Amino acid sequence: MVTCYIGVGSNLGDRKAYIDEAVRLLGSTKGVSVKRISSIYETDPVGGPAQGRFLNGVIEIDTDLKPINLFKELSAIEERLGRVRGMKNGPRTIDLDILYFGRERVDTADLVVPHPRINEREFVLKGLRELGKA
Numbered sequence: 001m002v003t004c005y006i007g008v009g010s011n012l013g014d015r016k017a018y019i020d021e022a023v024r025l026l027g028s029t030k031g032v033s034v035k036r037i038s039s040i041y042e043t044d045p046v047g048g049p050a051q052g053r054f055l056n057g058v059i060e061i062d063t064d065l066k067p068i069n070l071f072k073e074l075s076a077i078e079e080r081l082g083r084v085r086g087m088k089n090g091p092r093t094i095d096l097d098i099l100y101f102g103r104e105r106v107d108t109a110d111l112v113v114p115h116p117r118i119n120e121r122e123f124v125l126k127g128l129r130e131l132g133k134a
């Protein structure tokens, strides 16, 4: 069992509803239990095109999955919640990023953990700080 931190973000549609539904789907994923959720806060978009403000937060989970399988489950939830992959850093109904996976390091074409941009993203650090991870 490994404790992981997942960054969640949304800036399209009913942002809070997408985040709530993502947390619910994550909690019903086999091999995952949701432990704590930071507050959900509004942030200005960083990078990408001109786009609406985000709601962001951080979710703490325990998991028995391997990092790549957790990544696949997160991608399936994104797809189920209408995520359409367009422009890099563009607007999205839901984004679920693995920030930390215990102390593990992953460096593959599909997945890099810890997330390489944690320290330059206040919208992620805020949630991690609340949960005592930054």
Ligand code: PH2
Pocket (backbone or CB within 6 Å): 008, 009, 010, 043, 044, 045, 046, 047, 048, 054, 056, 089, 095, 123
């Ligand atoms: N995600 C990005 C790029 N920019 N800005 C904010 N405020 N919140 C995000 O979640 C976010 C972003 C790429 O995933």
Ligand code: MG
Pocket (backbone or CB within 6 Å): 009, 095, 097
């Ligand atoms: Mg992201």
Ligand code: MG
Pocket (backbone or CB within 6 Å): 095, 096, 097
């Ligand atoms: Mg992402």
